[in-house]
Amino acid sequence: MSRAAVVAGVGGYVPPRVVTNDELAQRLDTSDTWIRTRTGIAQRHVVDAGTTTSDLAVEAGLRALKNASADGADLVIVATTTPDRPCPATAPAVAARLGLTDVPAYDVAAVCSGFVYALQAGSAAVTARFAERVLVIGAESFSTILDPADRTTSVIFGDGAGAVLLRAGEREEPGAVLDVHLGSDGSMADLITVRGGGVEERTRGAEPRPEDRYFRMDGKSVFFAAVRHMAESSRTVLASTGWEVADIDRLVGHQANIRIIQAVADQLGLPPERAVLNIDRVGNTSAASIPLALADGMANGLLTAGDRVLLTAFGGGATWGSATLTWPDLPVG
Structure with a gap:
């Protein structure tokens, strides 16, 4: 049996505020039909003032831990293009808010590929026996970096976070990466x-x-x-x-x-x-x-x-x- 990272829990979270295509059409040269036809999108969720990417990441992380019936992890990786600050990384703050103040934590910046990059890093940490449980989170507040007058981007992107808890296991078992x-x-x-x-x-x-x-x-x-x-x-x-x-x-x-x-x-x-x-x-x-x-x-x-x-x-x-x-x-x- 070969050691592998196994998906033990999954969690997702989107902020409560919903922005529909019709709402965007009120300020942009677009329509619900145009957006649906070209993107497949009917609505998206966006953060309210004062809500940060780490807020979204913490909520998704909590849900993944709960789904796995786990009380923590020994490595936290956050994939994001919209960190709370340019410096420091967002992951240590997320880990601390999850009660994980003594574990390594770092960000991965690969934009829309970020979660797959972070999944590879987390899986490698498990197979190398650097960690037994790794919390991998993808979190974005993309609405905060969009030009409100640019319909080509404003209609596409939304905010949210998703998380996966990886645990040490075997390649042959269900859930193995x-x-x-x-x-x-x-x-x-x-x-x-x-x-x-x-x-x-x-x-x-x-x-x-x-x-x-x-x-x-x-x-x-x-x-x-x-x-x-x-x-x-x-x-x-x-x-x-x-x-x-x-x-x-x-x-x-x-x-x-x-x-x-x-x-x-x-x-x-x-x-x-x-x-x-x-x-x-x-x-x-x-x-x-x-x-x-x-x-x-x-x-x-x-x-x-x-x-x-x-x-x-x-x-x-x-x-x-x-x-x-x-x-x-x-x-x-």
């Missing part, structure tokens, strides 16, 4: 970016440009890059796992856009009904996307014990990654 594939290409950094706020801006010798405070995305280029790299990464991790496409019971892709998820399924030759979707209700929540979809899929009965699951994502950097696991028998509710 089997294989992970990661990749990046920094030449595509400008496809998905916030230009301001870093050293690049501070050493430019010019006044900061207000527009550089906001998230920008080249949607058309991102679409084609995401489909290509998610499909290629998926094939790579399936090959290393020893699975065929027909073996996949559920595809849990980054909830970026309904057309991206459908295109990836088509590229793989996977029936579209095998995809777990919640983008219509929460929008694109970046690093929180996949764990939120896992929590929703479990709650809705779309993920059942023994299912062979493929995770895949593409994000800023550019980064991408995929993972395979079997779904464990977890309590619902």
